[in-house]
Amino acid sequence: MAISESTREQLEQLVARYPQPRSALMPMLHLMQSLEDEVTADGIAVCAEFAGVSAAEATSVASFYTMYKRKPVGKHHIGVCINTMCGLLGGDAVYDAVSERLGVGHNEATADGEFFLERIECQAACTHAPVMTVDWEFMDDVTPTSAVDVVDRLARGEQVESTRGPVIRDFQATEHTLAFPEDGLAAEGTPVDDKMLAGLRIAKERGMAAPASGQEG
Numbered sequence: 001m002a003i004s005e006s007t008r009e010q011l012e013q014l015v016a017r018y019p020q021p022r023s024a025l026m027p028m029l030h031l032m033q034s035l036e037d038e039v040t041a042d043g044i045a046v047c048a049e050f051a052g053v054s055a056a057e058a059t060s061v062a063s064f065y066t067m068y069k070r071k072p073v074g075k076h077h078i079g080v081c082i083n084t085m086c087g088l089l090g091g092d093a094v095y096d097a098v099s100e101r102l103g104v105g106h107n108e109a110t111a112d113g114e115f116f117l118e119r120i121e122c123q124a125a126c127t128h129a130p131v132m133t134v135d136w137e138f139m140d141d142v143t144p145t146s147a148v149d150v151v152d153r154l155a156r157g158e159q160v161e162s163t164r165g166p167v168i169r170d171f172q173a174t175e176h177t178l179a180f181p182e183d184g185l186a187a188e189g190t191p192v193d194d195k196m197l198a199g200l201r202i203a204k205e206r207g208m209a210a211p212a213s214g215q216e217g
């Protein structure tokens with residue numbers, strides 16, 4: 001696979017970050033995904049070459065982690081969490097509503113290439129369940145109506161913000177940030193709010209503390 005000079009330079013930058021080139025494999029796969037909309041066999045081969053591992057080893061990483069997609073995602077990735085907390089609070093209904101709106105099911109893209117829908121596992125965002133992600137930005141406390149509204153606004157080309165602040169860009173832009181988080185956007189928005197800290201506040205009020213390491217009970 002022929003790669004551009006810019007891609008080569010970016011791959012070399014990623015490799016230079018670590019004592020061992022193979023440590024750069026995961027950000028390199030995100031970089032390829034930011035360029036190709038998916039992780040192709042050719043992209044994996046390029047990453048393997050720069051990481052100094054076999055194509056089989058690189059493929060085992062790309063096929064293990066679900067954030068690496070083996071078919072084109074399109075413009076926006078929509079994830080709806082259906083794990084326990086989100087499911088109990090309406091995640092399945094949110095998924096069904098978005099699926100009906102888009103006319104696609106799990107791991108499927110719309111024919112126009114605008115949206116890709118995925119049932120996702122717990123995003124460690126249960127405080128704001130049920131959650132939906134758009135290009136991995138959080139939409140907290142969604143309902144079937146608010147989730148479909150987000151999709152409608154994106155489809156109309158309107159600016160949409162995550163409930164935590166950042167403006168939704170697109171899947172490829174997010175993937176580039178995952179490869180190069182130092183672009184200044186990774187900490188955008190409000191990652192922690194009062195609701196997330198409620199448990200800590202109550203524990204402090206009640207004088208509760210975690211047992212020291214190695215202690216039972």
Ligand code: FES
Binds near residue numbers: 083086
């Ligand atoms: S169960 Fe959905 S974020 Fe945890």
